[in-house]
Amino acid sequence: MKKNSQKRKFGTILLSLAALFAVLFSTAACKTDSDDDELNSVTISPSEATINANGQISLYADVDKKGSGTPVYKWEITSGDDYATLEKATSVNCVVTGKNTTTAEQEVTVKVTAAYDGTTKEATTTVKILAPGQVVENKVTSVSVSAEKNSIACDGSTTLTATPVYSGNPEITYTWTISSGSEYAELSESTTGTATLTAKNTTTAGQTVTVKVGASDGTNSEESTCTVTVGAAAAVETGNVIKASDLPDGWAGINGDSSFGGYGASSSNIYTVSDYSSFISALKCGGKSYSNTKKIIYVSNEIDLNGGKTPYDYIKDAGKGGTYSSYEDWQSKFLATCIKNKASTLASDQSAFHKQQKNQSNIMIPSNTTIIGIADNAGFKNGTLYLKGVSNIVIRNLKVWDSLDYFPPWYQNSENNFNADMDCITVEGSTYVWIDHCTLGDTAHVYDTVSTPAGELSWVNYDALCDITKGSNYVTVSNCQFLNDDKVGLVGSTDNGTTYGDTDKLKVTFHHNYYNNVGQRLPRVRFGQVHVYNNNYDNVSSCCVVVGKSAQIYVENNYFSANAGKAFDVKDTTAGVTSVGNKFVTTKSTTATGIDANWIPSSVSGYVYNADSASDVPSLVNATTVGAGVWTVVK
CATH class of the missing domain: 2.60.40.10 (Immunoglobulins)
Structure with missing residues (x-):
């Protein structure tokens, strides 16, 4: 990427010659699969079934679709509900349990509705329920x-x-x-x-x-x-x-390490994983505990970090299955105890369930690890990639989606809402981290409203997409998409610089990222020396760059669209912010008030970057040019 048209033409010639030589020498790689979202049909498996009077059978919704998203399912009994009941009515599979007390065989009709990308499809099947005394052969x-x-x-x-x-x-x-x-x-x-x-x-x-x-x-x-x-x-x-040998630019590349992340791992510590258990095993290098040994992990599938568990499973894991009959039963009883300015009498249960979920779905990423997606849908859902006190991490070409907090804490004395406490990626007290060509987001940027004695409150299951806090340092976030979230990303989480040693740390680079259907914190910075350049703020409901306590932000050559909301939100006028070369189509808060950032990236020894013109950003940084699945992975 070059700063002027003459250099871009020369670079194009060089790239064309390089591509020609690559073809002549038959360097092997692959083209990516197409991934247009489309729901064609849904069928129920098995297509026919017979169970005993009080027997059970699991029915599975088999969808024919294009795209890497997950459909929403609804199961129901449309006839014969006197003879059977349903469990897991919103999962990809449901369980039918017979309750036939008549003297004759009965039939139950079960329907599933699958919703995906604005399209719904239905299918039905019939389950025969034998009379008491009759026995079906397994x-x-x-x-x-x-x-x-x-x-x-x-x-x-x-x-x-x-x-x-x-x-x-x-x-x-x-x-x-x-x-x-x-x-x-x-x-x-x-x-x-x-x-x-x-x-x-x-x-x-x-x-x-x-x-x-x-x-x-x-x-x-x-x-x-x-x-x-x-x-x-x-x-x-x-x-x-994308190759494991690639090196980051910006702050993550400041030390010039030629074997960043897990690159240089022995062949025995290079893994391809497709499910939860194989991913955890790879992080442990086949041992019993998470390993700091260099490792490269290629992800070939969408991995559910919940491991298939439902919210009610976490309640049962905490030993409260006898107290609450369902997740909805717990939520209803919990909400009834939420009185303004008073702690809920069921707060200990909420905390226990929340801990159970985090133990399962917050995945600790050890030092010296590279994780790269190699398939269209490669990535993680329903959990958090958690970097705590580690170093030398690469996360690339992955879709990290829907880090849903089923048991959000209640902040009764301040925000008076239920706010989630789980991110897609959390970076705490960690150094030399590169997050690149990832797509981070939520299925929907919508929150439920719930009734409590304290009034109508927001039940917020989603927190941030990527928070970088607690003295983290030397981090680059590049070429990513951030979608469908409100409070997208923090750099620094407190105004007290000594609590986590944030002063003189939190050096972070954000470049060539695409923000769409998001609210704020793009990013929100405290203390850090943060470089924000060549980002495309396409659709933002509130504000983009938030300038907090003692921040030092250099904002360069970004594109703020007409729908970008406020370009700047300055919380601390004594903080430093420098705005240069940006393109403002939005007319809201385009002037960054406050003192100068007091640093220039190009003057920092060892800091490497290449900024494009702000006017070129919309064509260079958009939904088809950055994020997961855009570039080809070469092992």
Whole structure:
């Protein structure tokens, strides 16, 4: 990226020549898969079922969709609710429990509605409930297998789903194997009804991989196969690749370390993970505790950091399953105790449940770790990547989404609301951190209103997308998308510079980031020497750069659109802020009042950066040019 058109033309020529030579020498890489959001259909698995009078069966909603998002599900019994009940009615699978007390077999019709990207699809199935005394044979009669994507890139991945047909409620064990084409792909280890196929094709031709699944009830076994086309490797397009050997710019790159993050790890500490357990194992380098040994972790799937747990599971984990019949039962009783300026008598329960959720879904990232997404949907949902007192971390090409706090604390004396305490990424007391080409956001920037004795209050499940606090230092956040959140990101969390040793720390760079449908704190800075350049503030409801206690912010060549809200919100007029080269389309608070930042990035020894013109930012920094899945990963 260059500052003038003449240099850009010369750079374009060099890039074109480099790309030509890359093709001639057949450097292998892959093109990314397309990811247009679309919901085509939903079906229910199994397609037919029979259970005993008081038996159970799990029904699974199998969606045919494009895109990496997660549908919203609603299950209901449309006929026969006298003979069965439903559990987990908002999950991808529900549980039907029989309660037939008649002398005849009964039928129950179950419907699922899947909502995704503004589209809804429905499906129904019939479950037969035998009369008391009748017994159904627990037996697998057939199985089929389907791929979420029948065609993937040379390093892409797809989820495979086995759909059994059975009677009764057998305990089914699955066996997954690649029957042909194992040199072009590998399977995740799984004995459940799903597995992940990850491509590894380095040839210049497309390949076909055949996967076989076996389903056994312990006595009977059934098999089925499906094929997946793996794309050919293509020539690397110079400049548009992500590699573990890449180095950060800005403050994270200030020490010039040539082996940043986990780069330089031994081959035994390079992992590809696709689920919660394999991710945790990789962070521990296969041991019992989190390891500071250099490691590179490639993520090939969307990993649920809740591990499939529901909010009520955390209540039961805290030993309160007998006190509350459901999550909604706890919430209702908790809200009833929230009286203005008084602590809730159930605050200890809220704290215990909150702790259980954090123990599961706040994932501690140890020092000397590089984490890179290698698939379209690679990333994490329902939790936090937590960097506490660590150093030398790289997080790239990942979608980190929906860090939902199910048990938000009640701030009865100040904000008088229920405010979440979980971020997508939390950086506390950590140094030399690079977060790059990530997409961070929430499914919806909407909060519920709840009734309490203190009045109608906000129940806020979402906190920040990326907070950098408690004496952290030398951090760069670059080429990311920040979406659908209110309080996006802090640099420094208190006005007392000695509490966490913030004074002379919190040196952070934000550059080439895209902000859309967000509220404020882009970022909100206390104490830090922060460089904010070439960011695109596209759709902001409140304010962009917030200048707090003793901040020293250098704001350079950013683009503030007509919908950017206030460009600056100065909380401390004695703080330092310098605004140079910015493009203001918005007319709100475009002047940064206060003293000069008293530092210039280009004058700092070892500080490397390359700022583009503010007028070029909308074309360089937008939803299609930054964030996860835009560049190709080369291992």
